[in-house]
Amino acid sequence: MTRQMLTGNGAAAWGARLAEVDYLPAFPITPQTEIIETIANWIDQGEMDCRMVTMESEHSMITAAGAAAATGVRVFTATSSQGLLYASEMIYTVAGWRVPLVLVNVSRGLSSPITLEPDHNDVLAMRDCGFLQFHCSTCQEVLDHMLLAYRLSEHEKLRLPVIVNLDGFYLSFTREPVEIPSQAMVDRFLPPFDAENIRFRAGEPLSEGVAVLGGPTYSYFRYEAHLASLQALAVYDDLAREFQIIFGRKYRLIEEYRSANAEIVFVMMGSFATKAKEAVDQLRAAGEKVGLVRPRLFRPLPVEALYRALAGKKGVAVVDQNLSMGKGGVLHTELASALYGRPDAPPVLASFIGGLGGRDIAPEEFYEMVAVVRQSIIKGELPPPRLLYTEKELREVRKLQTMARTMHRGRGAKS
Amino acid sequence: MSTTEFKFLRDLPSRHLLGTGTPMCGGCGGLETLHQIYDLIGAKSVIVNAAGCMTLLAVYPFTPFRGSWLYTAMASAPAGAQGVRDALDILKKKGEISPDEDLEVLVLTGDGSAYGMGLSATSAAMDRDLDFLYLCYDNEGYGNTGQQYSAATPHGARTATSKGSHGYPGYKKDLFAIWTAHKPSYVATVVGAEPLDLARKVEKARSLQGPRLIISLAPCPTGWDYEPAETVAIGKLAVQTGIWPLREYVDGKVVHTKIPHPRLPVEEYLVRQGRFHHLFTPEKNEKLLAEIQARVDRYWQEAESEP
Ligand SMILES: Cc1ncc(C[n+]2csc(CCOP(=O)(O)OP(=O)(O)O)c2C)c(N)n1
């Protein structure tokens, strides 16, 4: 076991290396590329025995990944943003094949406008496909969840692919101290992949991805995959306990930070949750009873764990780093359905959109969110959904708009 | 070709491997080709399929194949072949499977996929020198969705999206030339109506390694609008009129495996298909027919003047 300063991308690469993955179909995209470059280097230097193939697109990359997993090898692949959406047809398809593999998504906002900076719209667009989804908030969690993801993915009750998500820039390029477990420890936790009889071999013909006729057959297989995915909640709990015994680090379906006796709780996912923790500490020091609840697993959604953590709270501030056009925050909607009609459900479930396209969330904004929730608890009415945005930011954008108009007119005059 | 096992028709496999009772149309030229190729390749194979008519060969819980099958999507069957091939190679290297358990990887797609949506994946598979066999059954349109024109549709043909009096305004894309430009191990054109030629080419392809690609003209009674019993006759006419040159590319050279002598007028091929009906009624479109004939003549003039 060694301790090293690693970026989130470095941690993901180490996770793949320790999982002794056999196969890596790849395609470059910022901010993911460092992962495949790191692994390519290890392969070149003989430090890792893995076949890496750079495909011509993410659509092909996921096809090759799924096909190789269906043939019985351990597969890793990684992408971001546009790449994930380009692959989306195959993301759904390979989940339907029920093949185990791990895909790291380094979250990045979607076009258009095109940006390199992070938010969660990319990974949430794959919410309904059948891949399980982990959302990590530290580099250590990335490495550890690579190992957990393989165990979960290859579990006989599941056989479903898994996305391990980390935020672009804030996690992908941020160095943190990470404990890299020894190969021997990892081998105790993660045995080699055994495809059993579900793989292509001469003499054992197998058909994968076959067509079905009629809704009942289709419904059966789709719902079966859904039920399998729900099994991940109990299986993760068991695996996390086993993980804790071997590696000493404790993970649960949701992270609860100073939330047990809190009145108001933030709910958010990913690396920005560490900013919420800072704010919670500050607010606690000022006498506010606040806390944080962060789902690690988003698919399947740990509905019961979330309910248990939030029941009896006076108010919840859901901070969504995504935007479902025409509706609002995705996590907010999900939580509302998880809590609706349950006894002691928090009466105030406020929606905040923040951190789109890499926009930071400042400590004062966390304080402000608590104030808003507090107000609406007192008034007994829900606050309208809000975008975290400052007047200064609005002035800056107005300036850019003025410049854009001037340039537009200038060009028009010349021609 | 001197060492071929297939000198006479009687040398062709007499036992057929592909099950019957598939949902393909009667007289399907694509299925005719697949039958012949499957007999030669056998059950130690995995067929990686793209969306098209043949996708409905394997409908849960039935399959006509004795070997394995993987349906991918319209665009990425060659990428599926890459994943399977790489995984089998990894397992062989690790000693987890014996060479005996290895499989031949066959990509099976229509023209819509091969000429269009899947072209990038195919090109890349050739770049990577993937060891696989690709069979494109070319029914000259998006058959499964009701025969709209594709990049493989011939000039003037009526399709569901070119019903006007001039038919399809575009020209059939030269996929053979696109494929050979990649310098793969092997490229050939075949047609089910010439089974000996087809068998020799599949035999040749299987004796080589790397990317090996075959385009089969696939007469399609449903999409081309003719009686199912005519499939073989139409396939033969495609060759005899010179519309479908039978050729192969090996070692950087293109060789014609059957030069039609005498070459029949293209009209004989066109007139038998409803999709060209408008070239003959209510009055003969002499100009368009002459144009189609001239293009075929030019092709053979060039082909026959080559050393
Ligand atoms: C991404 C995508 N777009 C469209 C389709 C609809 N589709 C299914 S089969 C098909 C036609 C395929 O044409 P071709 O490759 O020539 O095969 P054929 O149907 O003629 O056998 C189309 C357009 C699809 N399955 N996937």
Ligand code: SF4
């Ligand atoms: S439409 Fe044509 S290619 Fe498709 S199954 Fe029918 S005959 Fe065959």
Ligand SMILES: [Mg+2]
């Ligand atoms: Mg077609």
